[in-house]
Amino acid sequence: MSRKPMVRPGGRSARVQEAVHTAVRELQAELGRAELTVPLVAARAGVTPSTVYRRWGDLQALLSDVAVERLRPDAPPRDHGSLAVDLRGWAEQFVEEMASPVGRAYIRDALLGAPDGDNATRCSQYAAEQIGVVLARAAERGEDAPGVEPVLDRVVAPIMYRILFRPGDLTADYARGLVDEFLDGFAAAPPGTVSSR
Structure with missing residues (x-):
């Protein structure tokens, strides 16, 4: 052990x-x-x-x-001036880095070395912190912004599934599509139906 x-x-x-x-x-x-x-x-x-x-x-x-240390982002997400563009840009970069052969190797090593899930939690926290920055900037600009958890569930989780199990099907277009679909649903949803937590 x-x-x-x-x-x-x-x-x-x-x-x-x-x-x-x-x-x-x-x-x-x-x-x-x-x-x-x-x-x-x-x-x-x-x-x-x-x-x-x-x-x-x-x-x-x-x-x-x-x-786990190599998977830690070394800079905050870029600020492009709007929630949609910022979140698309972040998702594209996430796919580019994590779906690369090096990124996938780091993910495998991170998960294999901590069967108790601690490393998965740390890596998830990195993504949550980055998304939190994007959402906080949007809120400061007066944009209606979702919570971090819905973004993790509907954008990051499908990306991670494909990174781990179907990496050949993962593209920047796929990442952008997830963001656009999520934001369209968020904008159209009656208040309280998409969690803001």
């Missing part, structure tokens, strides 16, 4: 995490994922294998930790 990585902000712990994560990314690029071992990663990172085992437990847990 793999242990969860210990989280300690700053200091030596943060430097070790960064060195080990960097080593994993570099070695994956150079050798491929199948060739990775804890001793190889530790040597590249300049730490002992026992340090890696103590912190992550096993290679799969380490790969999962790296994947």
Whole structure:
């Protein structure tokens, strides 16, 4: 059974995490994922294998930790000036990044390394936070905006299903269509029928 990585902000712990994560990314690029071992990663990172085992437990847990970190967005969604355009743009970018071979590999690693669902929760929170930014901007502009959960259910969930099970059928047009269908339904729905939570 793999242990969860210990989280300690700053200091030596943060430097070790960064060195080990960097080593994993570099070695994956150079050798491929199948060739990775804890001793190889530790040597590249300049730490002992026992340090890696103590912190992550096993290679799969380490790969999962790296994947979750790589799936974290590095910038807020772009502001195009309207809810529809912002949400379409976000969904297109989400598809482009997550449906790529690298994105799908990170998703698989993230899920495999945490059978309790913690990593799935963290990744879902990343999407929820990004969508929350888009919706808050729309509300500030005076637009009628839905809640985060309906967007997750009707836009993100179908995209994730296709990423995991039918990646060949996933396109930017599909993502835009989900957004447009959702927003059309939201605009046409009587108040209270589409949750704003």
